[in-house]
Amino acid sequence: MEFSQDDDNNNFSLTKFESMLKTNNVLFFDSNEFENIIHHYLENGKIALAKKAIKMGLEQHPTSVNLKLFKTEIYVLENKLEEADQLLDELYEIEPSNEEIYIQKASVLSKRDEHQKAINTLLIALDMTDNDEDDADLYALIGMEYLFLDQFDNAKNYFIKCLDLDVDDYSALYNIIYCFDFLDQNTEAINFLNRYLDSNPYCEVAWHQLGRQYFTLKEYQKALAAFDFAIISDDNFVGAYFEKGKVLEKLKKYEEAIENYKVTLTLDEPTSFALLRMGHCYEKLGKNDMAVKYFYKTVHEDPLLDKGWIAITKYYNKKRNYQKALYYINKAINIDCDNVIYWKLYAQINHRLGFWEEAERGYKKTLDLGNYELATWLSRADILIRLGEYEAAILNLIQAAEFYPETAEIEFRLAGLHFTLLEKEKGQYHLKNALLLNDEFEFILDELFPKLINKPSIKKFIVDSKKSSN
Known part of the structure; x- marks a missing residue:
């Protein structure tokens, strides 16, 4: 049913149909001609023209099941699922053994997120087919339904069945590797691709995907060889040059990497x-x-x-x-x-x-987004101290202490802040903790609270604390 530009009859039918639309003269087409015209428009995304062809086709051939199936396809595209269901039920009564009815029914179920039911329906259609091309299409559809269910092993198996019947179906090949990737099965993907390449040694897509798997495993020399074979298979394969450039970067061969990136600019x-x-x-x-x-x-x-x-x-x-x-x-x-x-x-x-x-805002946003590095908490605290936002600085440091308990840098800052706010007991508590944890960070008081460090009472407290700890 596929429309081909090389088929003179089909090309003539399309030209005649479009001429008819321009002149409003009604011309007769047999049902096969309408099917080819509709298929062409759907393949090229010209939905409005497809709908016109379906309407005229059914006016001339009101009993054509295939034309009505195209109508259900439009209903599904437009999310008119009730109408699609109703028409499919009518068609089932006429041709219960037509596998296309089950395929369209599966599309409706898939749209309703009833993916397991869609799979079961496609399996019925599979039992009705009698040629490899239709089987391959159905395997691909079943694989997609399993992807919707996140059942990657099942999806992978059906895409492999599809590829077995149509070795040039690169869409199936990509989906197989996607499943391997999601399952973190890089080694299994490499084994699969090598087996595939034994039978299809000039498949640039397979070499490219093999290179990506080796790259993920940091086997850069093997990745480089795979991308080279992809380029030998198709010297205009932009993706292979780009990926080869990334490998060369990892190998610190920057001049060669640049040359490969430059090739991508000339090809595309x-x-x-x-x-x-x-x-x-x-x-x-x-x-x-x-x-x-x-x-x-x-x-x-x-x-x-x-x-x-x-x-x-x-x-x-x-x-x-x-x-x-x-x-x-x-x-x-x-x-x-x-x-x-x-x-x-x-x-x-x-x-x-x-x-x-602005810096404080940046550090706060960094923390809000989940960056809980000690340096981020301390930098924000130091800026809040500089801005005189002592209460906010204390709250920030208390939050930091939840992630970094018993940290001298936090304790010295809390001590200085509480002394600044004349909260002597809290200041002494945190200062004693700080000195016990690591007295080498005592310079923090001098840098952030220079007025405090010269107070005799604080000097004496530091000396006494050091003596008692010894």
Whole structure:
């Protein structure tokens, strides 16, 4: 039923049909012609024209089951599931052994998230088919239903059955590897791909997928060989050059990596990912001017790629050009406002610039997003102390102590804060704890609370505490 541009009769039917639409002259087509026309429009996403062809086809051939099945397909596409169900029930009464009715019924069930019922229905259709092409299509549909159920082993097995019948079905091949990946079965995926390549040695997709599996396992030399075979099989395979570049980076062969990324730019439109990788390679080679040039090319190609902006940020951060770094980190945050790494960098840059309120906001956001590193808690506390927000600093440090109990850096800060708030007993409690934990951090008091450290009462308390601990 598939429409082919090479089939002169079908091509003529399509031309005649579109001419009829333009002139409003009603012409006769046999039902097969309508089926080919409708199939062509559905394949090309021209739903409105497909619906017109179905309507006219049923006007001329009102008893055609195949044309009515196309109508159910449209109902399913438009989520008119009740109408699809009703029409399928009518068609079942006419042709109960038509497997296409079961396939469409399975589509309705799948849309309703009744995936196991859809599978059972497709299995009935499978029993009715009598050729490998139809079997392969059904195996693929069953595999997809199992994917919806997160039953990856079952899905994988049906996609393998599909590939056994149609070795050129790369969609099935990709789905098989997706299942292996989800199940963390990299070794099993490698064994499967090697068996497949024994029979299909020039399949560039299989070589590419094999390379990816070796890359995941950090077997970089084997990955490199696989990507080379993918390129030998198809020297215009952009993905193979890109992945080969990533492997060469891991092997610290940055010049060769750049050459492979450059090939991708000649074979296809420039991609921001290739440009970004080239920038990183130049950075590793110490060619900073070239690195930043490609980082800028990256964001020019894709202004919404936050990784491009972050690369520029880090470049200027290393150069200690914090004003420019701040400008670009804001660009990255505007694209991905929930990235904890970006907020941490934002906080550090503002900290270096002395923009205390902004730095505190950055550290707080970093903590809110789940970054509980000790340095983050301490940096925020130090800024709150500088801003005179002593109560907020204490609360921050108490929260930090839940993650890092018995930590001298926290205890010294709490001691200083409580002494500052004239809470002598609490100050002494935390100071004693701090000295017992690690008196080498005593300098914290001098740096953050210089007025306190010179108070005779505190000096005496420190001396006495050290003596008693000895």
